[in-house]
Amino acid sequence: MRNVSVITFINILFALVLSLLVTALFFFISWDKERQKRDEISRYQLISNALLSTAQLNPTKDEIEKFYKNSKVKPVAINANRLLILSRGKVIFEGESVYGRMQIFAIGDNHYIYLQRYGYNLMLKDIKSNNIRIKVTILIAILVAFLFIFLYIAITRKISPLKKLNKQILKFAKGDMNIKITYKSNDEIGQIAQSFDNAIYHIKTLLESKNLFMRNMMHELKTPITKGRIAVEMIEDGNNKKTLIKAFERMNELIKELAYIERITTRSFKPQLKEVNINDIIENSLKLLLCNRDRIFVETENETIITDAKLLSLALKNLIDNAIKYSEDFSTTIITDSKSIKVLSKGRSLEHPLEYYLEPFTQEEKRQRGFGLGLYIVNNIVKRLDYRLNYRYKNGHNIFEIILITK
Numbered sequence: 001m002r003n004v005s006v007i008t009f010i011n012i013l014f015a016l017v018l019s020l021l022v023t024a025l026f027f028f029i030s031w032d033k034e035r036q037k038r039d040e041i042s043r044y045q046l047i048s049n050a051l052l053s054t055a056q057l058n059p060t061k062d063e064i065e066k067f068y069k070n071s072k073v074k075p076v077a078i079n080a081n082r083l084l085i086l087s088r089g090k091v092i093f094e095g096e097s098v099y100g101r102m103q104i105f106a107i108g109d110n111h112y113i114y115l116q117r118y119g120y121n122l123m124l125k126d127i128k129s130n131n132i133r134i135k136v137t138i139l140i141a142i143l144v145a146f147l148f149i150f151l152y153i154a155i156t157r158k159i160s161p162l163k164k165l166n167k168q169i170l171k172f173a174k175g176d177m178n179i180k181i182t183y184k185s186n187d188e189i190g191q192i193a194q195s196f197d198n199a200i201y202h203i204k205t206l207l208e209s210k211n212l213f214m215r216n217m218m219h220e221l222k223t224p225i226t227k228g229r230i231a232v233e234m235i236e237d238g239n240n241k242k243t244l245i246k247a248f249e250r251m252n253e254l255i256k257e258l259a260y261i262e263r264i265t266t267r268s269f270k271p272q273l274k275e276v277n278i279n280d281i282i283e284n285s286l287k288l289l290l291c292n293r294d295r296i297f298v299e300t301e302n303e304t305i306i307t308d309a310k311l312l313s314l315a316l317k318n319l320i321d322n323a324i325k326y327s328e329d330f331s332t333t334i335i336t337d338s339k340s341i342k343v344l345s346k347g348r349s350l351e352h353p354l355e356y357y358l359e360p361f362t363q364e365e366k367r368q369r370g371f372g373l374g375l376y377i378v379n380n381i382v383k384r385l386d387y388r389l390n391y392r393y394k395n396g397h398n399i400f401e402i403i404l405i406t407k
Contacts (some may be wrong), residue, residue, distance in 0.1 A: 006159060014152050021148070025141050032137065040126075041093050044104055044113050047071050047124070052099035052117050072128035076112065085112050085123065161189050169196065177204045211262065225251050257377060264311070264380055271308035271384055278303050278336045284313035285320060295324065295331035303338040305404060307385060312402075315381040318374040319343040319400050326398075341402045349393040358389075378402075 050067070059067075068074055076085065089105030089112060096102070100117030111126040168179050181197040229248045235241045263269055279300055286293060316334075323332035323345035335342040350357065358379040375389075378400075382389045388403040 006162065007156070010152075010155060010159070014148075018148065021144065025137075029134075029137060032134075040111070041104070044093070044111075044126075045095070045102065047073060048102040048113060048115055049097060049099055051122065052097075052102075052115055068124075072126070073113065073124040074127055076123040076125055081123075086114070158187075159189070161185075161193070165189070165193055165196070172200060177207070221251070221255055225255070261377055261380065264384055269384070271311055273306055273308055275304050275306050276309045278305060278338075278341070281307075281309060281312050281316060281341075282334060282336070284309065285316040288313065288317040289321060295329075296320065297331070297333045298336075299333065300336045301338065303336070305338065307404075311381045311385060315378045315402065316341060316343070318378050319402075322374045323398070323400070339403070339405045341404070343400045344397045346397055349398065350391065354389070354391040 050071075085105055085107060089107045091103055092106045092111075093104040094102065100115060100120075102116075103114040105112040105114060113124040113126065115122045115124075165181065168181055172179050177200070179200060181193045181200075225248055229245070229252075232241060232244045232248065235244070279302065282298060282300065286296065320332055320334065320343055323343050324330055326347055327345035328347045331345070333344040335344065354375075357375045359376060379389055382402060390401045390403060392399050392401075
């Protein structure tokens, strides 16, 4: 029942309770009918014994009428009617005592008492209403049903705002930051809605502040880097000039990567998926590296996959860049197939679990040749493409693998 929604759980619960109530009502009516039948027989026996025992005492007419009235019976006077009842009536009970013989006949819903004793016979019709109990039972059942329905409607209406709240949360999870939750009640659901609305406001404010900070920072950095790059061109050629050019190019590259990180981490970003050859992905990655390819070894299969070529190329470029920078022989091997892309490099194993390096600006303590953004970028891209990033150390090699098929 853990994965069943609240509405479904309430529906199941009320359906179960309703079925139990209907079953209980059915058994109660059946039991009441049997008890009523036994009570009727006992009453008929008392009436019969009273009349048969006093038949020889010749009671007065007033006494007989009073007895009939109190017992809620009346005599059937016409012999033709008696014969009709005796011939067509169904005997539901008969018995004998020292006072005489008694038979109970039923025709439809009417019951008749036929008494016999030494030439004395009498037929009485039961005029007592037996439907009061059933009517009371049905009335109680109807009241319980109305109460049950009222409770069901009240509970479902009370929790119905949860559906709306869930839809708004899903929209927010998909990147819609313009959601405004309005729920006037001050109950627990209203408090949750208000808290969620406050959380949306604070998250939206933080994201706007972060975006503004990133844009301003990148804008402010580009100006001195551009000026420095221009100034370097005025320096005479030499090792110092080459070093400065590489430094400025690396800073420019970092700004571009930060801008791309900002873009792919927004909720509204959608990868541009299309069919592409894995070899083309590798080629684009190597172009982005701008490095010597002599130390990069590629083992690929001529496979095509459906992906965002630009995103996957950037992720692979960062994996290759890390592999070359941190390997013992400054070389790397790329192995691909239709299911994964592996980047291997010779060197010592990572000191921490992979999750440690997926955070931005995280590096090994003795490795200071980068900014610590490579795996952070790779991880964000892999998530956006619904892939998975794995790491293992085998035979003296670090192996980073992008799993293309996750199902």
